[in-house]
Each structure stands twice: as C-alpha cells, then as structure tokens.
Amino acid sequence: MKEKLKQVNEYEWLINRDERKGMNVxxxxxxxxxxxxxxxxxxxxxxxxxxxxxxxxxxxxxxxDAHVGYGLPMGAVAAFDKEKGVISSxxxxxxxxxxxxxxxxxxxxxDVKDKMKDLIPALFSNIPCGVGSKGKLKLxxxxxxxxxxxxxxxxxxxxxxxxxxxxxxxxxxxxxxDPSKVSDLAKKRGLQQxxxxxxxxxxxxxxxxxxxxxxxxxKKWGLFKDQAVIMVHCGSRGFGHQVATDYLKIHERAAEKxxxxxxxxxxxxxxxxxxxxxxxxxxxxxxxxxxxxxxxVISHWIRETFESIFDDTWSNLGMSTxxxxxxxxxxxxxxxxxxxxxxxxxxxxxxPDIPVLIAGSMGTASxxxxxxxxxxxxxxxxxxxxxxxxxxxxxxxSFRGEEIKRxxxxxxxxxxATGWKVLAEESPDAYKNVEDVVDSVHNAKISTKVxxxxxxxxxxx
Amino acid sequence: xxxxxxxxxxxxxxxxxYGSDLKELFENSAEALFKIICKIEKxxxxxxxxxxxxxxxxxxxxxxxxxxxxxxxxxxxxxxxKFKILEINENHLKxxxxxxxxxxxxxxxxxxxxxxxxxxxxxxxxxxxxxVIVDI
Numbered sequence: 221m222k223e224k225l226k227q228v229n230e231y232e233w234l235i236n237r238d239e240r241k242g243m244n245v246x247x248x249x250x251x252x253x254x255x256x257x258x259x260x261x262x263x264x265x266x267x268x269x270x271x272x273x274x275x276x277x278x279x280x281x282x283x284x285d286a287h288v289g290y291g292l293p294m295g296a297v298a299a300f301d302k303e304k305g306v307i308s309s310x311x312x313x314x315x316x317x318x319x320x321x322x323x324x325x326x327x328x329x330x331d332v333k334d335k336m337k338d339l340i341p342a343l344f345s346n347i348p349c350g351v352g353s354k355g356k357l358k359l360x361x362x363x364x365x366x367x368x369x370x371x372x373x374x375x376x377x378x379x380x381x382x383x384x385x386x387x388x389x390x391x392x393x394x395x396x397x398d399p400s401k402v403s404d405l406a407k408k409r410g411l412q413q414x415x416x417x418x419x420x421x422x423x424x425x426x427x428x429x430x431x432x433x434x435x436x437x438x439k440k441w442g443l444f445k446d447q448a449v450i451m452v453h454c455g456s457r458g459f460g461h462q463v464a465t466d467y468l469k470i471h472e473r474a475a476e477k478x479x480x481x482x483x484x485x486x487x488x489x490x491x492x493x494x495x496x497x498x499x500x501x502x503x504x505x506x507x508x509x510x511x512x513x514x515x516x517v518i519s520h521w522i523r524e525t526f527e528s529i530f531d532d533t534w535s536n537l538g539m540s541t542x543x544x545x546x547x548x549x550x551x552x553x554x555x556x557x558x559x560x561x562x563x564x565x566x567x568x569x570x571x572p573d574i575p576v577l578i579a580g581s582m583g584t585a586s587x588x589x590x591x592x593x594x595x596x597x598x599x600x601x602x603x604x605x606x607x608x609x610x611x612x613x614x615x616x617x618s619f620r621g622e623e624i625k626r627x628x629x630x631x632x633x634x635x636x637a638t639g640w641k642v643l644a645e646e647s648p649d650a651y652k653n654v655e656d657v658v659d660s661v662h663n664a665k666i667s668t669k670v671x672x673x674x675x676x677x678x679x680x681x
Numbered sequence: 682x683x684x685x686x687x688x689x690x691x692x693x694x695x696x697x698x699y700g701s702d703l704k705e706l707f708e709n710s711a712e713a714l715f716k717i718i719c720k721i722e723k724x725x726x727x728x729x730x731x732x733x734x735x736x737x738x739x740x741x742x743x744x745x746x747x748x749x750x751x752x753x754x755x756x757x758x759x760x761x762x763k764f765k766i767l768e769i770n771e772n773h774l775k776x777x778x779x780x781x782x783x784x785x786x787x788x789x790x791x792x793x794x795x796x797x798x799x800x801x802x803x804x805x806x807x808x809x810x811x812x813v814i815v816d817i
Contacts, residue, residue: 290798314794314816351791352783409755419791420817458755461793485797611688
C-alpha cells in the first residue's frame with residue numbers, strides 16, 4: 221500500500237480511495253519524508269481499513285506519530301456522520317481518555333535542581349503507580365457513580381483541585397457519562413484505582429522549559445524559559461479497559477446485526493444512532509470522567525508534595541493547570557456546520573488558540589503546541605507524542621534498564637521506576653524522534669510550537 | 682514449547698501458546714499472560730480462586746478466560762502463577778488458579794486488555810495453537 225502514496229506537499233501524503241477496493245474515502249497522512257520512510261506498511265493498511273467503514277467522513281487521517289496498533293494505527297483520526305456513521309469501541313481503544321495534565325509553577329530550574337533528589341522519591345511515594353497499585357481513596361459504589369457522571373466536579377467538590385482547574389481542561393473535565401451503561405465488573409475494577417498512575421508508557425515528569433517558540437502565547441499561558449513544569453500522563457485505568465472490553469463484544473455483535481462489514485474484527489462498531497452505539501457513547505463518557513478525575517486527584521497530590529518540599533502553598537508556588545487533554549477518545553464535535561463523531565486514537569484535539577500537549581519519550585523533549593484554524597481539515601486534531609518505532613519486546617532485548625537510568629542520571633535527570641524492564645521498554649531509542657513529529661505538525665500548520673520542555677525528573681509506573 | 686512471544690507489533694505484545702489438548706492450551710495461555718504482568722516465578726501459589734467461564738464457542742471461551750484473569754488482578758489484588766483447568770469443553774471451563782496478594786516488587790506491567798487484532802485459535806494436526814495480542 222505504501223507504494224500507492226502520493227505526496228501532496230512536503231508534509232502531507234494521500235492514498236486515493238480508488239487505490240483499494242472498498243474504501244469509501246481517501247486516507248491522508250501528515251509526516252515529513254524522514255518519518256514517511258520509516259512508516260510501517262501495516263499502519264497504512266490499517267488506515268485504509270478505517271476508510272471502508274460506513275458513514276466515514278473524507279478523509280481518515282494518520283498523524284506523524286502513527287504506528288501499527290490494533291484495528292487502526294495509534295496516531296489516527298476518523299470522523300463519522302452523526303446519522304449515517306458509526307461509533308466504535310474498537311477504534312477508541314482500551315485506555316479511554318488516556319491523556320495529559322500539565323501544571324505550571326513559578327519556580328525556575330535553579331530553584332528545584334537541588335530539591336529533585338527529595339522531590340522525586342516523595343512524589344513516587346505519594347502517587348501510587350505500577351501494576352496492581354491501589355489508590356489511597358476509599359470509594360464505594362455510590363461515590364464511584366458520582367465520579368462517573370460528574371468527572372472533575374466530583375474531585376473539586378471533595379477537595380481535589382479547584383474550580384480554576386476546570387477551565388483549563390478539555391470538556392471542562394466532565395462529559396455526559398452514564399454509570400447505568402457500565403457493567404458491574406468495570407465498576408469493581410474502578411473502585412480501587414482512582415488516583416493511580418498505572419504502568420507502561422504512563423508517567424509523571426518534572427520538566428524544564430528549554431525553549432520558548434511563541435513568546436506572546438507562552439506569556440499568556442504563564443510559561444517562561446527555565447521554568448519548572450509538571451506533566452502527568454495516564455488514563456481511566458482498569459475501569460476504562462473493562463468498559464472497552466465489554467463494548468467490543470457488544471459492538472462485534474452489533475456490526476453483524478446491522479450488516480456492517482468489518483475489515484478487521486478490532487474495528488468493532490455500531491451505527492451511531494443505534495442503542496448499542498449510544499449505550500457505548502454514554503459508558504465511554506463515564507470512563508472519560510473517571511480519567512479526568514484521576515488526573516486531577518493526582519495533580520492535587522503533586523501540589524501537596526511540592527508544598528511539603530518547598531514549604532510554601534501551591535498557589536504561592538503558582539501551580540495552576542496549564543491544560544489537560546485526552547488523546548484516546550470519541551467525541552461529538554462540530555466541524556464547520558456539521559456535528560461529527562470524531563475518534564481520536566493517539567491523537568489530540570487542536571482547537572484554535574487552545575493548548576495541545578505532546579509527550580516525548582522518556583528522557584527526550586516534550587512540547588506545548590497551540591491549536592490552529594488550519595486544523596479544521598484534520599477535524600481539529602493533531603499528534604499526541606513521539607510514537608513508538610520499536611516493539612516493546614525488542615526494546616527489552618536491545619536495552620538495559622540499568623544503563624538507561626545511568627545515562628539519564630548522567631544528564632542530571634532523576635529517575636524513579638517500579639522496575640528495570642519498564643525503563644528498557646520505554647527507552648528513548650524505542651521511539652520516533654519527537655522533533656520530526658512536532659516539526660511535521662507545525663509545518664503542516666495543524667498546531668504550532670509554543671514551548672519545548674526537557675525532563676529533569678521522571679517517575680515510571 | 683508452552684508459549685512464545687513474537688515481535689511484530691510496535692505498541693503491544695503478541696504471544697502464541699500451544700497445547701496438545703484444550704486443558705494444556707488454556708493453562709499455557711494463562712501462564713504467558715502472567716509472564717507479561719508479573720515476575721511469575723516469584724509469585725507464590727498460596728491463595729486460590731475458582732474461575733468459571735461460559736461462551737458461545739472456543740475462540741470466545743479463550744478470549745473471556747484471559748480477559749477474566751486480567752480483571753481478577755484488579756478485583757482480587759492478586760498475581761497468579763499456577764493455573765489448573767478442572768473441566769473444559771468448547772463452551773465452558775472451570776479452573777482453579779493459584780497466586781498471592783500483589784507485592785509491588787513482583788510486578789512487571791499492566792495488561793489493559795486482550796485485543797481481537799489478529800486473534801486466532803486453531804488446531805494444527807493434533808496440537809492447538811492460539812495467537813493473542815494484548816494491549817499494554
């Protein structure tokens with residue numbers, strides 16, 4: 221399929237719908253040549269599979285961080301007609317509302333440098349992470365239902381975060397979640413894990429702003445050179461995984477019932493306006509709320525930890541939310557005068573002048589970007605991170621966690637992880653170069669650079 | 682060979698498990714799954730749980746078996762290291778699984794879910810084989 225790619229301009233590529241039987245719309249990719257040279261054939265094939273689904277809006281998009289996923293590539297955006305399209309649990313993926321929250325501080329690198337050795341272990345002990353980590357919150361079924369329907373409003377009411385945080389979150393940290401559409405098994409899994417980071421590619425980083433690339437916007441968002449900022453990357457934990465698993469099965473049956481031909485079983489979906497489609501949409505939003513609450517609870521504990529290490533209040537330390545975004549989600553959004561169900565799988569919303577948060581790989585740069593009007597063509601979407609270039613098992617065979625830690629520490633970074641394997645698995649060399657990814661979206665103008673950050677402290681679950 | 686891990690997918694983990702009968706196939710698949718989740722050789726078999734699954738067909742039975750084991754990690758707060766299928770046919774299984782309460786030092790990573798991507802269960806000659814991709 222890769223040989224069918226036509227270069228539209230320096231940063232955009234096209235596979236015309238005529239190139240493969242069954243495609244209803246074109247497939248387009250945002251990437252520079254360097255990225256396109258290493259883009260996997262199968263990722264492109266997966267993108268063309270999505271173009272075959274009913275009611276899909278032209279075109280389906282892959283972002284420069286795209287790589288082979290299950291069903292569709294990670295780093296993909298697919299929009300569907302509100303009436304004739306589908307909603308897909310498979311396409312939204314298992315980690316519903318996996319995303320990022322960022323906190324700013326008034327502190328400069330020099331203010332935190334000497335405290336890092338205390339700060340990172342303190343954060344590590346205050347924020348549960350790793351497989352099987354239990355939250356410090358004691359929820360019962362009624363409280364959990366409240367989290368599922370109210371998202372961060374539950375958190376704020378209970379003293380985790382403040383009203384101002386809400387203003388700086390996608391969807392203000394609350395969507396229309398309906399706990400009655402969620403299985404008991406999902407709820408059981410959700411009871412113990414609110415306020416936990418998880419494992420794998422989830423992380424907490426203290427970062428230093430190393431470059432300001434858009435002075436006016438940076439100033440408006442409270443960012444400055446050498447500033448210490450905090451990035452939290454996690455999602456809806458076992459709760460969201462179970463919601464996705466439950467509905468994958470329902471959607472597989474629904475696809476059969478409504479005569480939807482699935483090019484890949486993992487693209488399981490239901491007509492947007494069917495009961496199966498709408499039930500999932502409400503259950504998924506409950507998981508979205510869980511994840512929003514999860515990140516705000518964690519943000520609260522980060523603030524508390526800073527308060528004790530710096531012996532000052534978090535508001536004096538200037539620790540407000542820069543922004544919070546989702547990068548695994550299905551949402552009904554307006555593009556032009558049309559409402560569309562937009563699936564972003566490893567992709568970020570890019571609304572004009574609203575922050576976009578991009579996580580680099582461990583040890584490399586992360587970015588704050590700004591959404592643009594030009595992103596209308598990608599259904600107001602952009603990339604989400606560096607994107608893997610190497611499988612996890614190959615990374616584990618190729619790298620040693622101890623060496624990676626030593627290397628990062630020799631660069632002055634403080635690392636704390638639950639094990640060595642996760643460090644090898646998440647080695648910076650297992651990822652695409654984040655600079656190529658961000659250059660591509662910047663030059664394609666679907667989001668533009670505001671600030672570049674480098675990690676100074678990393679916590680991996 | 683009970684199972685092997687295959688390098689084919691960038692963000693997730695793929696394994697194949699084998700068995701000369703269904704009992705072996707299901708036990709070996711469970712072991713492969715927990716090899717990803719924890720340091721299975723360090724997890725003591727001191728507590729047991731009974732798992733019972735009903736499904737429309739063998740493929741679904743395997744899918745639900747693995748999925749149930751993933752959920753039990755969260756619900757029971759346990760890692761499992763020994764799996765004994767007590768009864769099995771194409772639509773039903775009953776198993777006893779053994780493990781212990783999670784000790785953080787024996788953890789490896791969170792398996793989010795079993796995916797349908799390239800999922801395959803078949804009989805080759807007189808041997809069963811399943812291919813599974815899990816999202817981590």
